Amino acid sequence: MQTIDNSLLQVSIDENGARMAHLVSESDNYDYLNDQEAKEGMAIAFPVIDGDNNWASKLPWTVVDKGDTRVSLTLIDTPESYQSFPYHFEVMTTYSLEGNQVKVSFYLKNSSHKELPFSLGFVFPIAWSSQSSVNKISLIGEEHAIDVASTDFKLNAEDGKVTAFTNKVELEAEKIREFVLTLTLK
Structure with missing residues (x-):
């Protein structure tokens, strides 16, 4: 655990x-991810082409950078993943803190010589009432609130969770793409 x-x-x-x-407010020691609905934490799904091959949960991640307010982890394809998803890829997820915000950056590198089809998703399990706008969902609890915002992901709040996802897209050979999701605690 980092x-x-x-x-x-x-x-x-x-x-x-x-x-x-865990996502803890230091002012009152409240953990936004420590209730019955949120036991799984905020999960990542990649390439989300089918549920059986979520390499984000199956393959090992390696910490590649760590500071007081940021941590970056990398996921790289393996011979096993290549057999069922024939692409070479590198994924880096960085969590960084700025004031009352958590910025989650996702970098995807296609190391193959062909286009890489993928979609990307995050699941944030909080079952509070919600208000949605174009690029933001505000979650409101009894004493706490949080905004989930992104211009890179489609946001949806239902069934006790917020999902942030991309439609299936293709990344050109030897290219990199970045996606960002921001959580603002109120």
């Missing part, structure tokens, strides 16, 4: 799946 913090937030990242396991 932990990053600043004066307002503490975030714990589980290297298994690079998922956010």
Whole structure:
């Protein structure tokens, strides 16, 4: 487990799946991910082409950079993943803190000599009431609130969770693409 913090937030990242396991407000020690609905934490799904091959949860992640307020983990294809998903890829997920915000950056590198089809998703399991706008979902609890925002992902709130996902897209050979999701605690 990797932990990053600043004066307002503490975030714990589980290297298994690079998922956010805890999101704690330092002011009242409230963990946004520590209730019955959120036991799985904030999960990542890649390439999400089919549920059986979520390499983000199956393959090992490696910590490649760590500071007080940021941590980056990398996922690289393996011979096993290549057999069922014949592409060479590198995924880097970075969690960084800025004030009351958690920025989740996702970098995808296509190391193949052909286009890589993929979709990408994050699942944030909080069953609070929600208000949606074009690029933001506001989750409102009894004493806490959080905004989930992105211009790179489609956001949806239902069934006790917020999902951030891309449609199936293709990344050109030897190219890199970045996606960003921001969580703002209120």
